[in-house]
Amino acid sequence: MAHIKALVFDVFGTLVDWRTSIAHHAEQQLAPLGVRDDWLAFADDWRAQYQPAMEEVRTGRLGYVKLDTLHRRNLDVVLRARGHHAINDATRARLNLAWHALQAWPDVAQGLSALRQQFVLGPCSNGHIALMANLARHNGWHWDAILGAELAQDYKPKAVVYTTAAAALDMAPHEVMMVAAHSNDLQAAAASGLRTAFVARPHEYGPNTGEPRATVPVDFEASDLPHLARLLRLE
Amino acid sequence: MAHIKALVFDVFGTLVDWRTSIAHHAEQQLAPLGVRDDWLAFADDWRAQYQPAMEEVRTGRLGYVKLDTLHRRNLDVVLRARGHHAINDATRARLNLAWHALQAWPDVAQGLSALRQQFVLGPCSNGHIALMANLARHNGWHWDAILGAELAQDYKPKAVVYTTAAAALDMAPHEVMMVAAHSNDLQAAAASGLRTAFVARPHEYGPNTGEPRATVPVDFEASDLPHLARLLRLE
Numbered sequence: 001m002a003h004i005k006a007l008v009f010d011v012f013g014t015l016v017d018w019r020t021s022i023a024h025h026a027e028q029q030l031a032p033l034g035v036r037d038d039w040l041a042f043a044d045d046w047r048a049q050y051q052p053a054m055e056e057v058r059t060g061r062l063g064y065v066k067l068d069t070l071h072r073r074n075l076d077v078v079l080r081a082r083g084h085h086a087i088n089d090a091t092r093a094r095l096n097l098a099w100h101a102l103q104a105w106p107d108v109a110q111g112l113s114a115l116r117q118q119f120v121l122g123p124c125s126n127g128h129i130a131l132m133a134n135l136a137r138h139n140g141w142h143w144d145a146i147l148g149a150e151l152a153q154d155y156k157p158k159a160v161v162y163t164t165a166a167a168a169l170d171m172a173p174h175e176v177m178m179v180a181a182h183s184n185d186l187q188a189a190a191a192s193g194l195r196t197a198f199v200a201r202p203h204e205y206g207p208n209t210g211e212p213r214a215t216v217p218v219d220f221e222a223s224d225l226p227h228l229a230r231l232l233r234l235e
Numbered sequence: 236m237a238h239i240k241a242l243v244f245d246v247f248g249t250l251v252d253w254r255t256s257i258a259h260h261a262e263q264q265l266a267p268l269g270v271r272d273d274w275l276a277f278a279d280d281w282r283a284q285y286q287p288a289m290e291e292v293r294t295g296r297l298g299y300v301k302l303d304t305l306h307r308r309n310l311d312v313v314l315r316a317r318g319h320h321a322i323n324d325a326t327r328a329r330l331n332l333a334w335h336a337l338q339a340w341p342d343v344a345q346g347l348s349a350l351r352q353q354f355v356l357g358p359c360s361n362g363h364i365a366l367m368a369n370l371a372r373h374n375g376w377h378w379d380a381i382l383g384a385e386l387a388q389d390y391k392p393k394a395v396v397y398t399t400a401a402a403a404l405d406m407a408p409h410e411v412m413m414v415a416a417h418s419n420d421l422q423a424a425a426a427s428g429l430r431t432a433f434v435a436r437p438h439e440y441g442p443n444t445g446e447p448r449a450t451v452p453v454d455f456e457a458s459d460l461p462h463l464a465r466l467l468r469l470e
Contacts (some may be wrong), residue, residue: 068405120368130405133355133379146380150403159244168385170303170365 003175004195008116008124008146010156010180013204015123016135017101019043025098027143029091035084042082044205049074054126054155066128075184082166099127101136104199110138111225118232122147124165124178145169157188166184166194179228181217194201195219197228238410239430240469242350243359243382243400245415248439250358251370254278260333264326270319276327277317279440284309289361289390296433299388302362307331317379334362335369340436344375346460357382357398359413361390380404392423401429414463418450430454434461 012018029216053070056062075096075213079087088093088100115121122143123132128150147165149155156162166176173193180186180202182233197220204210214221222228247253258274261281288305291297310331314322316447322330350356357378365383371378382400384390391397401411408428415421416436425431432455435456436457439445449456 066405112291121370128405129403130378133404137355137379142377144372151386168364169368170363220409 004119004177005093005171005175006120006124006144006166006169007177007179007197008162008194009122009126009219010126010182010185011101011123011132011135012176013201013210014179014181014199015108016104016139017204018047018099018102018211020207021102022046022098025101029095029098030084030087030172033087033091035087037084037107039051040206042078045082046071046074049077058158064149064155065153066150067099067126067131068096071099076152080129095198100131101138104139105224107226111229112141114226114229115232116144116231118229119170120144122165122169124148124156126162128162155158159188159192162189162192162194177219181210183211186214188219190216190218198230199224216223236298239354239358239412240406240410240431241355241379241404242412242414243357243397243429245402245413245420246358246360246367246370247337248363248436248445249414249416249434251336253282254338254440256337257281257333260336260351261330264330264333265319265322267320270322270325272317272319275441277313280305280313280317284312292457293390293393299390300386301385302334302361302366303331303363306312306334316352335366336369336373339376340459342459342461346464347376348434349461349464350467351377351379353464355379355404357375357400357404359383359391359396361396392419394423394427397424397427397429398446401427412454416445418446421449421453422451425451432457434463435460 009015019040022043026042026179029041057064066178075092112121121184122145125132125148129146132146149161151168152161152164154160163173166173174195177195177197178186178189179197179199181204183198186196186198194216198214198218199222200212202208202210220228220231222231244250257278260275261366262274288309292299292342310327333352347356357380359384360367364381365414367381382403387396387399388405389395398408409430412430412432413421413424414432414434418432421433431453433449434457435447437443437445437447455463455466457466
């Protein structure tokens with residue numbers, strides 16, 4: 001592992017708790033309008049549209065558009081499905097920005113700060129550049145560069161997203177390690193030549209719903225980011 | 236000026252003193268090999284190849300390549316022209332990375348830190364992402380996102396570089412202000428709808444060789460970055 005120079009991160013689920021954040025923002029913005037709902041279920045429904053929407057781009061049926069565009073289209077689907085028809089465009093646009101203000105898991109700011117002493121850090125997320133910059137401001141993170149879907153003009157787990165991230169850092173794929181809480185993301189990164197680290201987020205979709213362990217071979221497996229920092233210092 | 240949300244920066248000359256930095260690195264790396272030269276003249280000659288090399292990309296005669304590739308080709312030209320023929324490839328490759336370790340002008344770290352309290356910040360440079368990330372590490376800067384030539388796959392002053400920077404921030408061009416020490420850069424940014432701020436770097440090419448004042452209309456004109464921060468707080 002002597003030649004790892006950079007760590008690139010999945011963000012939704014791995015660094016931020018999108019589920020309770022989205023539930024909170026939705027309740028804050030819609031409840032004052034008289035909307036009643038199960039807000040965690042609302043968040044789950046919105047997130048459930050995420051992979052199918054990206055698949056349109058990954059298959060080439062739709063040219064690359066930023067995640068905001070997909071989130072907004074998905075929001076319309078969810079509001080309709082849950083019977084909330086009287087929400088105007090301005091409210092929808094504002095609620096869509098909830099994805100730019102998600103709360104990090106409690107270990108992340110400290111963990112990234114420790115890791116940055118040793119490695120170049122960047123997100124390799126399906127979120128676009130502005131969304132990543134806003135999440136970093138919101139949570140006090142310091143990225144060296146924002147990598148990911150917008151730079152590659154395609155969505156993970158397509159190989160081009162991982163290889164574009166390494167190339168943008170002037171690094172070979174094996175000098176870059178993908179950090180994620182999702183085995184499929186790490187499997188795709190490894191197939192592109194990146195090193196991989198699994199970080200457990202067992203409560204991503206609610207208590208004991210996330211992956212407790214990687215289901216694919218990985219280079220490192222950690223319980224949180226400070227744990228990962230300790231593992232990497234021992235190498 | 237109430238709606239400026241982001242500042243994007245020219246880097247070579249505006250934030251870093253490329254001339255004495257390159258002279259220093261060249262002397263450090265080549266003098267021990269027995270090479271004698273006027274190192275400031277060496278730096279000037281290397282830089283003189285910069286615009287012609289980018290023009291190959293801007294005109295479409297050459298597809299986009301990172302600035303490292305152009306710098307390396309230009310280095311070969313300069314070494315040949317100055318009679319230094321016996322420099323091997325490894326030395327040339329190492330010297331080429333001198334552009335990743337340029338020293339900032341003394342006001343920059345403090346100035347960027349003050350400006351970041353109020354604005355989203357990013358470089359909008361012809362340097363590529365890895366070079367920008369390395370310069371930021373070297374000088375202790377905190378960018379929100381790295382914008383510029385690599386993202387646009389073309390070189391300033393082509394309009395696409397400025398408009399791509401604003402679009403990547405999810406902002407309209409008039410919400411973004413280009414900060415530079417070069418009137419031609421600001422003129423091109425303004426033509427794309429960005430606001431503009433001139434920062435004087437009168438010694439860029441040696442004592443009293445830079446532009447003391449903008450030669451085109453600009454929104455702000457400052458003597459250094461802390462001065463710019465003060466001007467923007469008064470708006």
